[in-house]
Amino acid sequence: MSILVLADLHEGQLAGATASVVAAAQQIIKDSGGDIDVLIAGDNVHAAAEAAAKLDGVSKVRVADNAVYAHQLAEPMGKLLAELAGDYTHVLASASTTGKNVMPRLAALKDVSQISDIISVESADTFKRPIYAGNAIATVKSDDALKVITVRPSAYDGVAESGGAPVEAVDVVVENSQSTFINEALAKSDRPELAGAKVVISGGRGMGNGENFKLLDGIADKLGAAIGASRAAVDAGFVPNDMQVGQTGKIVAPDLYIAVGISGAIQHLAGMKDAKVIVAINKDEEAPIFQVADYGLVADLFEALPEFEQKL
Amino acid sequence: MKVLVAVKRVIDYNVKIRVKPDNSNVDLTNVKMAMNPFCEIAVEEAVRLKEKGVATEIVAVTIGPKQAQEQLRTALALGADRAIHVETDEQVDSLGAAKAFAKLVEDEQPGLVLLGKQAIDSDNNQAGQMLAALTDLPQGTFASDVNVEGEKVTVTREIDGGLQTIELSLPAIITTDLRLNEPRYAKLPDIMKAKKKPLDVKSADDLGVSFASNVSLVSVEPPAERQGGIKVGSVDELIDKLKNEAKVL
Numbered sequence: 398m399s400i401l402v403l404a405d406l407h408e409g410q411l412a413g414a415t416a417s418v419v420a421a422a423q424q425i426i427k428d429s430g431g432d433i434d435v436l437i438a439g440d441n442v443h444a445a446a447e448a449a450a451k452l453d454g455v456s457k458v459r460v461a462d463n464a465v466y467a468h469q470l471a472e473p474m475g476k477l478l479a480e481l482a483g484d485y486t487h488v489l490a491s492a493s494t495t496g497k498n499v500m501p502r503l504a505a506l507k508d509v510s511q512i513s514d515i516i517s518v519e520s521a522d523t524f525k526r527p528i529y530a531g532n533a534i535a536t537v538k539s540d541d542a543l544k545v546i547t548v549r550p551s552a553y554d555g556v557a558e559s560g561g562a563p564v565e566a567v568d569v570v571v572e573n574s575q576s577t578f579i580n581e582a583l584a585k586s587d588r589p590e591l592a593g594a595k596v597v598i599s600g601g602r603g604m605g606n607g608e609n610f611k612l613l614d615g616i617a618d619k620l621g622a623a624i625g626a627s628r629a630a631v632d633a634g635f636v637p638n639d640m641q642v643g644q645t646g647k648i649v650a651p652d653l654y655i656a657v658g659i660s661g662a663i664q665h666l667a668g669m670k671d672a673k674v675i676v677a678i679n680k681d682e683e684a685p686i687f688q689v690a691d692y693g694l695v696a697d698l699f700e701a702l703p704e705f706e707q708k709l
Numbered sequence: 710m711k712v713l714v715a716v717k718r719v720i721d722y723n724v725k726i727r728v729k730p731d732n733s734n735v736d737l738t739n740v741k742m743a744m745n746p747f748c749e750i751a752v753e754e755a756v757r758l759k760e761k762g763v764a765t766e767i768v769a770v771t772i773g774p775k776q777a778q779e780q781l782r783t784a785l786a787l788g789a790d791r792a793i794h795v796e797t798d799e800q801v802d803s804l805g806a807a808k809a810f811a812k813l814v815e816d817e818q819p820g821l822v823l824l825g826k827q828a829i830d831s832d833n834n835q836a837g838q839m840l841a842a843l844t845d846l847p848q849g850t851f852a853s854d855v856n857v858e859g860e861k862v863t864v865t866r867e868i869d870g871g872l873q874t875i876e877l878s879l880p881a882i883i884t885t886d887l888r889l890n891e892p893r894y895a896k897l898p899d900i901m902k903a904k905k906k907p908l909d910v911k912s913a914d915d916l917g918v919s920f921a922s923n924v925s926l927v928s929v930e931p932p933a934e935r936q937g938g939i940k941v942g943s944v945d946e947l948i949d950k951l952k953n954e955a956k957v958l
């Protein structure tokens with residue numbers, strides 16, 4: 398058995414999700430043994446390669462460092478992965494927007510299915526994954542010779558960083574005349590990354606406007622929390638899209654999730670109901686969010702939030 | 710330019726599904742079905758491209774059982790010019806759907822194919838990307854803005870850290886995200902007119918594709934239920950519980 402893990406990069410640096418994907422890979426080789434290689438593809442990615450080499454359980458890091466892989470555009474990435482996949486039984490990536498963009502291309506080029514967003518490894522060919530916005534958990538078995546898989550990072554604790562795997566260059570270069578990167582508008586924040594944060598506080602339509610999201614800032618500062626949002630809050634333009642938690646946004650599993658002015662639609666619950674402790678603040682005592690909340694406070698958020706911040 | 714748009718019949722997004730007692734699958738008997746919400750957005754985008762004079766013809770496509778024609782008729786009422794139904798009672802996974810679409814792309818030669826970013830039943834998020842790979846075309850996934858200019862299309866994509874804009878040569882494959890547009894509702898006269906619009910039925914054999922999959926469903930279980938918690942009476946009580954009972958502060 399041999400596994401290739403496509404690393405996630407964030408502005409050229411190794412993203413935290415990669416350590417979780419390596420943890421899932423370790424589950425796959427648990428019984429039979431085998432290698433876990435990590436692929437870093439991008440432009441000027443030495444730092445990311447060195448960070449990946451430290452991840453426990455990694456056999457070697459393969460680096461495709463070329464301008465054609467900058468921003469990990471799907472067309473060249475699909476071809477690169479298809480070129481390398483012949484050496485492996487499994488190719489894994491995180492179910493990030495990069496993994497979701499690139500991995501199905503690899504699967505189709507190899508004429509195999511993809512297993513999306515796994516949350517558990519039952520054996521080397523059998524996996525569990527949520528379907529219907531997490532309202533059912535499917536166990537699926539793949540008889541494909543190559544298994545192409547994306548992993549939900551919040552389902553795995555990342556491996557530690559005490560390793561020192563060798564780093565080697567991959568000299569596969571492909572052509573790309575079909576797609577061009579124009580620009581990126583990335584949210585800058587000093588707060589922890591939403592997907593990996595231990596505490597998340599999210600606002601919904603009940604926040605009223607974008608300005609009012611400031612009411613969450615002080616609390617987030619005190620708790621070291623990331624700030625999230627419901628789709629309604631994003632659609633209304635209160636906050637940017639990368640803050641959306643849910644079926645079609647980010648999946649989070651923090652120790653503490655605080656939902657403020659969020660009703661609790663199934664699509665929102667799909668993104669946060671694996672939190673260890675859920676708190677809901679909502680003025681409507683019938684709001685469905687209270688059915689999943691460990692602690693519900695029926696209150697007007699404009700009164701409750703300042704008091705909460707002050708008393709923390 | 711011809712635009713092909715994918716329309717999948719799925720469970721209505723408001724319905725809470727149940728797992729069958731024998732854990733073989735989810736129970737879809739007598740459940741309200743509808744067009745996948747992301748496909749509604751794809752249809753709307755196609756219609757807007759036609760209104761702008763960019764698209765000349767919109768072809769709506771579904772792969773699925775007989776009843777999926779309901780969703781094709783909805784697409785026709787919303788503004789598609791004709792429809793293709795690849796009829797099958799087999800389970801069609803994303804790769805199977807992508808193969809059927811790839812054959813239709815070869816036959817129809819569209820300038821743009823619009824699909825949803827994911828089907829809300831399987832939550833796979835694969836078919837558009839697979840279609841792009843099979844046809845060796847560029848892809849703009851999770852689109853929140855699409856602009857066709859001459860021989861190129863600019864796509865703004867919703868990515869984890871924010872937004873990314875890319876430019877693709879045409880023909881191209883695009884998958885829609887939630888904020889691309891707000892779909893309109895079909896008007897009654899248009900629903901009547903849609904009944905007369907052409908709808909071609911084809912089989913997998915006609916297209917020369919197979920929907921056989923190497924991935925099998927072993928079982929389906931309901932997710933771990935969360936125990937409903939308690940209501941606290943004040944902010945003080947909330948903080949006390951979080952500190953002393955849940956121990957998360």
Ligand SMILES: Cc1cc2nc3c(=O)[nH]c(=O)nc-3n(C[C@H](O)[C@H](O)[C@H](O)COP(=O)(O)OP(=O)(O)OC[C@H]3O[C@@H](n4cnc5c(N)ncnc54)[C@H](O)[C@@H]3O)c2cc1C
Binds near residue numbers: 643644657
């Ligand atoms: C295909 C599809 C995918 C989707 N994906 C997602 C997703 O990924 N994430 C997501 O979140 N949604 C998603 N949705 C949308 C989802 O169905 C809901 O519409 C959305 O979650 C509602 O957001 P909300 O709870 O903020 O707004 P609302 O449902 O409008 O709830 C607002 C809440 O705020 C409360 N409130 C108002 N004022 C106050 C106040 N002063 N103090 C206290 N409480 C107050 C109200 O009582 C109410 O409960 C999706 C929908 C579809 C169709």
Ligand SMILES: Nc1ncnc2c1ncn2[C@@H]1O[C@H](COP(=O)(O)O)[C@@H](O)[C@H]1O
Binds near residue numbers: 751836
């Ligand atoms: N059977 C199908 N019929 C029509 N369109 C489909 C079908 N399967 C997938 N699609 C399209 O592909 C998108 C992504 O689906 P998936 O990758 O399966 O989650 C959907 O939103 C549809 O637009």
